[in-house]
Amino acid sequence: MQRRTYDVAVVGAGIVGSATAYHLARAGQRVVLVERSGVAAEASDAGAGMLTPLAEAGAGDLSDPLLRLGLAGLRHYQTLEAQLESETGMWAGLVHLPTLYPAFDDGQAEALRRDLAALQTLRPELGWLEADEVRQREPLLAPSVRGAILSPAEGNVAIGHLTRLLVRAAQLHGAELLIPRSALALLWDGVRVQGVLTEEGVIEAAHVVLATGAWSSAWHAQGERTAIVFPLKGQLLALRPSGQPLRHTIYAGPLGYLVPKADGSVFVGATSERRGFDKTPTAAGLAQLLAVVRRVVPALEEAAVERTWAGLRPVSADGLPFIGEAPSSPGLWLAVGHGRVGAITGPVTGFIIAELIQGRPVPYELDLRPFAPERLGAWRRRLTPLSAAGAGGRQLELFSQPATAAEAEAAAEEERRERP
Ligand SMILES: Cc1cc2nc3c(=O)[nH]c(=O)nc-3n(C[C@H](O)[C@H](O)[C@H](O)COP(=O)(O)OP(=O)(O)OC[C@H]3O[C@@H](n4cnc5c(N)ncnc54)[C@H](O)[C@@H]3O)c2cc1C
Structure with missing residues (x-):
């Protein structure tokens, strides 16, 4: 069985995991990014990319933790954009329209x-x-x-492009990308998490960061019964106007929004649906999006329809992301549950995790207590003895076995659903 050793293993190459890998690699850490599907294969290529912390974070309530995180996210973008563009020579994906x-x-x-x-x-x-x-x-x-x-100052970003660029820049700084590769279990020496087990072997790492988006419940102790992080389907529509361009992102509250992108298209969004892991665009979804156009920017009713698609927002049970080290499993870090605001808050989350792993203070004077990883229970599922992993490969006993046959069946079903 193949063994590899790193300072940090990051699981999931969406915007959150890619930003985490980038910041760590840039700081000189030996990093591996493990992704089972593709870079930006899920929510991080589907999102509208609005950088509008005032929109989603309970406007008017200045103590709202998501608003604070979103504003830090906007500040972080200013540094990140300049940094990435100078390091890669490429556009970072930002559209500076109000x-x-x-x-x-x-x-x-x-x-x-x-x-x-x-x-x-x-x-x-x-x-x-x-x-x-x-x-x-x-x-x-x-x-x-x-x-x-x-x-x-609230623009938008080509979120898939930025995610891919973060991975590219992370690789320039020495990070390794293992793809397609599923993380199956966390390796555990009885005290600390020591790495991850993948289909193709053991990855030893002093720290493991879960950035697994809508699939994160699989790692939570109560994840078999409770959706600690659940997928919230969002359908979008891209229009290609032929005449005058839209000059602003239009955020019309519950009615919906329109986002002018760098290539001249306009994204119209979005539905919010509990449909499990289904990502099929539907007629009903399209009808809802067309109604947004009619109500908010009727001048675009003549625009060509370019495409429709859907993605899965990783929404946590209490609406706030989990950011930080899991107290019950030292060495395990959570960076999941960014819901509707992952484009704004994903990159800054990666920066926060990277700083904390290096023993530095929380950046941007943020109070991370509302995002405490174990506020809704422990992240202790799929822990596997490291010694057994070395000796026996995949025939491992998971630390938290399902207690009943019904739970075992539910876990197996979840495993099937998790597959892309
Ligand atoms: C329709 C829609 C509109 C949106 N609009 C906005 C917006 O305007 N502004 C905004 O800020 N946000 C928006 N968002 C939200 C934003 O896109 C998401 O919050 C963000 O992309 C989540 O990133 P992530 O890295 O957490 O998850 P993902 O991008 O889903 O990445 C998770 C990755 O983990 C991988 N993975 C999972 N399990 C494993 C495993 N066991 N092993 C290996 N890999 C694994 C998956 O394959 C996936 O690639 C929108 C989302 C949608 C769907």
């Missing part, structure tokens, strides 16, 4: 103005536009618009 938060009735306009007053204490660059100013700045918007918040 975001509009429009209101289409008086109640909405009033609510937005209230949020704005609070948010301006954190983001003084935010401003209010009256209806005619909005129409002037963004002539494609529905004429029923009653006003909008203008956020000049």
